[in-house]
Amino acid sequence: MAYTFNTEVKNFLSGRIWLRAHTPFPAETIDAYIASGDIQIIPGIKSEKTTWSQMKHICNRCQNDEPSRFTTFDCAKCEGPCTYCRKCLKMGRVSTCTELIIWAGEQTVYPTIHSFAWNGILTTHQQKASEELMRSTELQRSHLIYAVCGAGKTEILFQPIYQLLTEGKRVCIAAPRVDVILELEPRLREAFPSTLIEALYGGAKPGIGPAQLILATTHQLYRFQEAFDVVFVDEADAFPYTADETLEHAVKKAVKKSAPIHFVTATPSKQLIAGRKRNASISTIQRRYHGHPLPVPRYETLWHYTRHIKKGSLPKKLLTWTAQRLQKQEPFLIFFHNIALMELAEPLFQKLDAGVKAIHAAHPERKEIVRSLRNKQLPGLLTTTILERGITIPNVQVAVIGAEQKIFDKGALIQIGGRVGRSSDHPDGDFVLFHHGITYAMDDAKTEIIRLNEGGVSW
Amino acid sequence: MVKECLLCEQTLDATPSWQSLLGLDQQAFICGDCSNSFKRADIDIKEEGTTIDRTTSLYKYNAAMKEFLHQFKFLQDVALAEVFADDLRRVLKKDAIIVPIPMHPAKKVARTFAQVEALLKSANVPYMDVLEKTDMVSMGEKTKAERLAMPSLFKVKTNVTIKPTTYIVVDDIYTTGTTLRHAATALKEAGATRVEAVTLIRA
Numbered sequence: 001m002a003y004t005f006n007t008e009v010k011n012f013l014s015g016r017i018w019l020r021a022h023t024p025f026p027a028e029t030i031d032a033y034i035a036s037g038d039i040q041i042i043p044g045i046k047s048e049k050t051t052w053s054q055m056k057h058i059c060n061r062c063q064n065d066e067p068s069r070f071t072t073f074d075c076a077k078c079e080g081p082c083t084y085c086r087k088c089l090k091m092g093r094v095s096t097c098t099e100l101i102i103w104a105g106e107q108t109v110y111p112t113i114h115s116f117a118w119n120g121i122l123t124t125h126q127q128k129a130s131e132e133l134m135r136s137t138e139l140q141r142s143h144l145i146y147a148v149c150g151a152g153k154t155e156i157l158f159q160p161i162y163q164l165l166t167e168g169k170r171v172c173i174a175a176p177r178v179d180v181i182l183e184l185e186p187r188l189r190e191a192f193p194s195t196l197i198e199a200l201y202g203g204a205k206p207g208i209g210p211a212q213l214i215l216a217t218t219h220q221l222y223r224f225q226e227a228f229d230v231v232f233v234d235e236a237d238a239f240p241y242t243a244d245e246t247l248e249h250a251v252k253k254a255v256k257k258s259a260p261i262h263f264v265t266a267t268p269s270k271q272l273i274a275g276r277k278r279n280a281s282i283s284t285i286q287r288r289y290h291g292h293p294l295p296v297p298r299y300e301t302l303w304h305y306t307r308h309i310k311k312g313s314l315p316k317k318l319l320t321w322t323a324q325r326l327q328k329q330e331p332f333l334i335f336f337h338n339i340a341l342m343e344l345a346e347p348l349f350q351k352l353d354a355g356v357k358a359i360h361a362a363h364p365e366r367k368e369i370v371r372s373l374r375n376k377q378l379p380g381l382l383t384t385t386i387l388e389r390g391i392t393i394p395n396v397q398v399a400v401i402g403a404e405q406k407i408f409d410k411g412a413l414i415q416i417g418g419r420v421g422r423s424s425d426h427p428d429g430d431f432v433l434f435h436h437g438i439t440y441a442m443d444d445a446k447t448e449i450i451r452l453n454e455g456g457v458s459w
Numbered sequence: 460m461v462k463e464c465l466l467c468e469q470t471l472d473a474t475p476s477w478q479s480l481l482g483l484d485q486q487a488f489i490c491g492d493c494s495n496s497f498k499r500a501d502i503d504i505k506e507e508g509t510t511i512d513r514t515t516s517l518y519k520y521n522a523a524m525k526e527f528l529h530q531f532k533f534l535q536d537v538a539l540a541e542v543f544a545d546d547l548r549r550v551l552k553k554d555a556i557i558v559p560i561p562m563h564p565a566k567k568v569a570r571t572f573a574q575v576e577a578l579l580k581s582a583n584v585p586y587m588d589v590l591e592k593t594d595m596v597s598m599g600e601k602t603k604a605e606r607l608a609m610p611s612l613f614k615v616k617t618n619v620t621i622k623p624t625t626y627i628v629v630d631d632i633y634t635t636g637t638t639l640r641h642a643a644t645a646l647k648e649a650g651a652t653r654v655e656a657v658t659l660i661r662a
């Protein structure tokens with residue numbers, strides 16, 4: 001052979017499905033491995049004629065087979081009708097004439113010696129859940145950790161993850177939103193200081209080392225194929241993956257055959273519960289780790305808030321609430337249902353304190369701004385629902401403007417309330433729903449929180 | 460089939476309106492929110508007798524439009540050609556010969572499609588591909604002085620005859636106007652009596 005074996009290529013491509021034209025390696029290197037059979041080429045899109053002689057397409061990267069999510073066009077490259085997948089477009093377009101590559105050679109062997117540097121103590125509930133999770137992992141069955149916001153879900157995963165790492169297994173924690181990944185990353189790096197960990201999300205460049213523990217947004221999972229021995233899906237129900245089916249599709253492709261997929265969430269869907277109930281692989285924790293109850297939302301009317309804000313003034317109740325937070329120096333989050341209204345309100349809040357900022361999913365400095373709030377460099381934030389999960393800010397007070405809006409469903413409201421009172425120094429806090437009329441979702445969320453606090457089982 | 464906004468992927472309202480029942484409404488490809496994020500420029504400059512007799516630009520180059528162009532050209536999302544199809548069809552409904560600003564063949568193969576042609580195809584506007592590029596240097600790499608001093612960017616294809624009539628050159632974006640002026644000059648030198656320019660965006 002005219003090439004020397006390059007472990008970097010093997011380590012990078014192991015378990016991945018990648019665009020041939022976009023690897024971190026020179027084209028000649030990739031060509032050589034294709035010639036040697038270590039790399040296999042897969043067409044981007046698989047197309048078949050159905051019985052009705054229509055074309056049925058499947059994306060070989062993201063497994064999308066939804067006809068509305070494909071576009072066929074006259075391709076100047078392959079000089080014919082070419083079909084591309086719009087579902088995974090943002091990761092680099094995959095079309096009929098795109099070549100995907102997978103590693104077909106000798107597989108990467110991961111280390112079995114790791115250090116576990118977490119020295120916290122689990123509560124009895126956490127300990128029990130952790131053991132049940134380990135048992136399910138051994139039996140290779142899917143497990144659900146159904147724990148209220150603030151129950152300390154991540155710590156429950158530590159022991160099972162450590163166990164897997166020492167067996168040389170490759171592990172993935174997947175979350176629908178980048179915020180959750182960013183919150184998890186430093187905690188896992190601290191707990192497993194000698195493990196090669198990689199966090200993957202839109203905009204993050206993948207490293208080429210043999211990462212054994214991968215944190216990834218569910219989108220990034222599209223780029224893996226039969227890679228993991230176990231996947232933990234955090235905040236399994238979160239937007240945009242409310243449809244568990246889509247999520248399970250991506251995860252299923254990323255795990256090895258018969259490898260277990262575990263779910264961790266505070267607001268599981270009925271399907272998620274039903275799927276795990278059959279073999280009793282559910283652990284429930286209804287107490288926060290500090291033992292204090294979840295904050296119950298209180299309702300405040302805020303009639304015609306949109307009109308007020310559009311006219312350039314904050315409704316009196318909202319003004320008072322914000323002024324109180326500022327005066328007591330309590331950090332706050334104010335949730336809006338839409339960006340336009342939030343941006344109209346931003347200067348009105350800035351009249352109270354110039355430091356108040358508004359952020360949304362596409363905000364370029366979103367990570368830095370959230371960090372500033374946590375570090376008390378900002379008094380409070382206006383936000384869309386992007387911040388509802390995975391964010392811990394000690395003593396944070398929370399208000400929802402327009403809690404009656406459709407986007408604030410039961411799950412979203414429970415998650416938003418879950419931001420309050422997470423630390424044991426400040427186990428309490430205000431959770432106020434400003435509204436223009438009470439909805440079923442608001443009542444359902446409130447009922448569920450009260451029921452969880454009373455220790456009732458909710459399915 | 461559930462239809463989603465081509466840009467933000469939210470489900471488009473499926474309830475039929477009276478317009479749709481009468482077949483009067485235009486087919487929706489994007490949602491109201493996304494549609495509102497684009498700002499009309501409605502530029503219409505008439506300079507009869509100069510190189511370009513009339514220049515029309517439809518939209519401003521705001522953040523939403525920047526994002527749109529990125530997804531369309533860089534992420535190669537050809538489907539987005541549909542978004543402004545109706546707008547383009549309306550301004551191009553004229554008794555004139557439509558000519559897209561051409562792309563270098565190698566670049567077209569790399570991108571897999573020529574964006575202006577894709578826009579025209581979606582708009583269902585018949586066009587004639589009569590121009591070709593003379594070199595491959597991209598406009599963005601030149602200084603203003605260099606751009607002005609440059610020899611002709613386009614020439615009329617060898618086997619094509621230009622008629623003494625009105626031509627409309629179409630481009631996606633108007634930045635300095637150099638590209639369009641070069642195209643217009645080539646057409647006029649070959650015998651076109653009038654040349655108009657239409658661009659989707661005005662930078």
Ligand SMILES: [Zn+2]
Pocket residue numbers: 059060061062063064085086087088089094
């Ligand atoms: Zn795809």
Ligand SMILES: [Zn+2]
Pocket residue numbers: 075076077078079081082095096097098571
């Ligand atoms: Zn093609």
Ligand SMILES: [Zn+2]
Pocket residue numbers: 464465466467468469489490491492493494
């Ligand atoms: Zn949209």
